[in-house]
Amino acid sequence: MHRATVFIAIFALAACAPGQDQNNEDVAGDTAVSDTMNAAPPASSEARAVVRDAQNRELGTVTLTETAQGIQLSGTLRGLPPGDHGIHVHTAGICEPPFDSAGPHWNPTSKQHGTENPNGPHFGDLTNLSVGSDSTATVQGVTPGGTLRGENALLDADGSAIVVHAGPDDYKTDPSGNSGARIACGVVQGS
Secondary structure, three states: OHHHHHHHHHHHHHHHHOOOOOOOOOOOHHHHHHHHOOOOOOEEEEEEEEEEEEEOOOEEEEEEEEEOEEEEEEEEEEOOOOOOOOOOOOEOOOOOOHHHHHHOOOOOOOOOOOOOOOOOOOOOOOOEEOOOOOOOEEEEEOOOOOOOOOOOEEOOOOEEEEEEEEEOOOOOOOOOOOOEEEEEEEEEEEE
């Protein structure tokens, strides 16, 4: 009885081995299954940016989600000065105060700044961030185009950042909407 069990075990293991045809060559179908099992998982359609001020205080997290219309931004920021502030997506994933390190607005289609500019907008242009008297703001907006990865990608070799400005964006003045100094920044991290 013990020999029968060993024979069945050897037969079962042989059945699990890669397939071979009559010429003792691997069967392509088994290789395809193996390749599928070893393939990298698909890239996520979401990213995040932890936003900090010039004193390195964490203000909150912005989530970026790829949609058919563009990239949706959502989150809550706390600790900003009350009032309206320009908020934009910038081209470099570096946030060293005074945040000029984040580069210009994300603009892969070479447009001018602003939704009210006939030659605009940049993909990095967003509506103003309204900060309440409690220094809290809800981030809610969609970029005018672009993707996280692929064509017109936000997550390219040098990364990207979310930048909050001291003043409101006028939606028309190139290159930054006359929105003033950069007061907060968060590097966009893909998952």
